[in-house]
Amino acid sequence: xxxxxxxxxxxxxxxxxxxxxxxxxxxxxxxxxxxxxxxxxxxxxxxxxxxxxxxxxxxxxxxxxxxxxxxxxxxxxxxxxxxxxxxxxxxxxxxxxxxxxxxxxxxxxxxxxxxxxxxxxxxxxxxxxxxxxxxxxxxxxxxxxxxxxxxxxxxxxx
Numbered sequence: 001x002x003x004x005x006x007x008x009x010x011x012x013x014x015x016x017x018x019x020x021x022x023x024x025x026x027x028x029x030x031x032x033x034x035x036x037x038x039x040x041x042x043x044x045x046x047x048x049x050x051x052x053x054x055x056x057x058x059x060x061x062x063x064x065x066x067x068x069x070x071x072x073x074x075x076x077x078x079x080x081x082x083x084x085x086x087x088x089x090x091x092x093x094x095x096x097x098x099x100x101x102x103x104x105x106x107x108x109x110x111x112x113x114x115x116x117x118x119x120x121x122x123x124x125x126x127x128x129x130x131x132x133x134x135x136x137x138x139x140x141x142x143x144x145x146x147x148x149x150x151x152x153x154x155x156x157x158x
Contacts, residue, residue, distance in 0.1 A: 012059040013138025014088070015101065015130050016067075016081040021045055022130030025057050026138045028145055033138040035131035045084065047091070054092050061094050065101030065137040072100070099141045101133070 009029050015022035021041050026033030036053065039046040064085040067077040085096040 010057060010059050011061055011063055011138060011142065012054065012057060013063040013065075013134045013141070014084070015065050015133040015137055016084045017041060017130060018077075018080070020130045021050075021084075022128075022132065022134035023050070023053060024131060024134035024138045025059070026135075026142050028142055031139065031142045031145070033135045033142065035128060035135040038128060038130040045087075050088075059094065062088050062092070062096045063138050063141045064088070064096060064098055065133070066098040067101055070102070072102075097141060099137050099144075101137050 009027045011026050011028065011033075013024040013026060013033060015024075019041060020038045022038050023036045024033045025036055037049070039049040062085075064081055066081055067075060069075050082098075085098065088094075089096045
């Protein structure tokens with residue numbers, strides 16, 4: 001739980017899927033994120049679970065992974081992720097950002113395999129893969145932000 005809910009540096013990330021939605025929380029100060037949970041998604045996302053997480057963490061904004069094909073083009077899944085993001089924005093009134101999520105599931109799987117080989121995860125932890133993917137999505141977005149305290153200085157012409 002964050003020390004100061006609602007601070008501008010707290011963000012929530014989502015790995016959208018038709019069966020499950022991974023959720024992560026992160027902060028801009030460190031540029032890091034943590035996998036939280038995987039919520040169900042059948043006909044509708046488990047809004048009750050997402051409501052609880054948003055109420056607890058009070059993120060300043062949300063980040064949704066945008067599934068693109070290998071060429072970088074949008075797909076039917078991209079449209080579904082955009083619809084989910086629109087619902088998040090309407091429901092919680094917070095900005096929603098997108099991140100290209102290509103290969104995040106592969107990276108999450110590789111991290112899981114490594115954690116298993118090191119004894120830090122068990123087979124039953126595989127259900128957390130979507131949350132691990134959300135963590136990677138959110139960290140990619142956080143690391144794309146300008147460093148805290150940096151200022152953009154425009155050069156002037158003489």
